[in-house]
Amino acid sequence: MAKLTLVGLGPGSIDLVTPAARDAIESADVVAGYKAYVDLITSLIDKQEVIQSGMTREWERAAAAIDAAAEGKSVVLVCSGDSGMYAMAPLVLELLQQRNPELPAVELAIIPGITAAxxxxxxxxxxxGHDSCTISLSDLLTPWEVITKRIEAAAMADFAITFYNPRSKKRKSHIETAQQILLQHRAPKTPVAVVNAAYRDDQGVMLSTLDSFTSLEFGMNAAVLVGNSNSYYFGDWIVTPRGYKNKYQLETGAVLSGQKRGHSLNTATAEQQGEAVKARQEQGEKAGELV
Incomplete structure (x- = not known):
């Protein structure tokens, strides 16, 4: 049976391409993909036939890869990140579902990759570090009204959020709308990171806060990571706690009073402990003001 393998290349560095992905690419008869992504793996391409095309030509790439596989060739279709995350896997599966049953069957394999998030x-x-979600701000395939509903839902649920496709030359206001929705549910000083072209030659990392990050320069190659209500800065690191301090004494590892290791969190006890910590912090702030 003909075989088509979908390969996630990760963020762009050849060092972060998995061994399984390397093996699939090097042993393939055909390598297909968006030209910019194929260029990232030129060191892995020797005698393979190459099928490549530009932006917005996803259907053509997917169809060409399927057709090549149906001819009996071993085909690899490469994607950035993971092929199932805003990439080619859904489209390929949809095309295979619609394929004429009289045509040769194509076996599909998927090799995961490190996502942009x-x-x-x-x-x-x-x-x-805790519950999170990804939201693409591109409205080329999804209505903007649907996207804003998802932002609102994620904001209300206090998810940490990674925004894909945050800004382009034609679409500059969407990220500002997302910011305003989040500010209705999150503190202005919530940590935000804007990472451009992670692990590529033009990588850039900018740290900011929810109320001011939109003033930074970034485009389609960037991802915007927004912390939740518990996220904070530790030097230049952003930390979104998993919740261990609700059950354990972090200094010693001892289980807090009213909690049990391996059992559900006693929320009443956790809330009382949180209120006590907050009260001590407020007392400390007042003492500092008096000094």
Whole structure:
């Protein structure tokens, strides 16, 4: 049976392409992909036939890769990040579903890659340390009204958020609208990181806050990571706590009074402890004012 393998290349550095992805690319008869992504793996391409095209030509690339595989060739279709995250896997599956049953069957394999969210987060600490989501601000395939509903829902649920496709030459106001929605639910000084071209030659990392990050210069190659209500800066790192301090004494590792290791969090006890910590912080601030 003909075989098509979808390969996630990760953020762009050849060092972050997985061994499984390397093996698939090097052993393929055909390598297909967006030209900019194929250029990232030229060191892995020797005798393979190359099928490449430009931006907005996803359907053509997917169809060409399927057709090549149906001819009996071993085909790899490469994507940045992970092929299932805003990439080619959904389209390929949809095309295979619609394929004429009389045509040769194509076996599909998917090799995962490091997502942009994970890659960008690694450069700024642990901004995705608790529940998080990704939202693309591109409205080329999704109505803007749907996107704003998702931003509102994520803001209300206190997810840490990674925004993909945050800004382009034609679309500059969407990220500002997202900012205003988030400011209705999050403090102005919530940590924000803007990471451009993670792990590529033109990588750039900018740290900011929710109320001011939109003044930074960034475009489609960037991802914007916004912390949740508990996120904070530790030097140049962003930390989104997992919640261990609700159950354990971080200095000693001891289980807090009223809590049990391996059992659900006793929220009443946790709330009382949180209120006590807040009261001590307020007393300390007042003492500082008196001095």
């Amino acid at each position: 994970n890659a960008c987060a690694s450069l700024v600490g642990a901004p995705l």
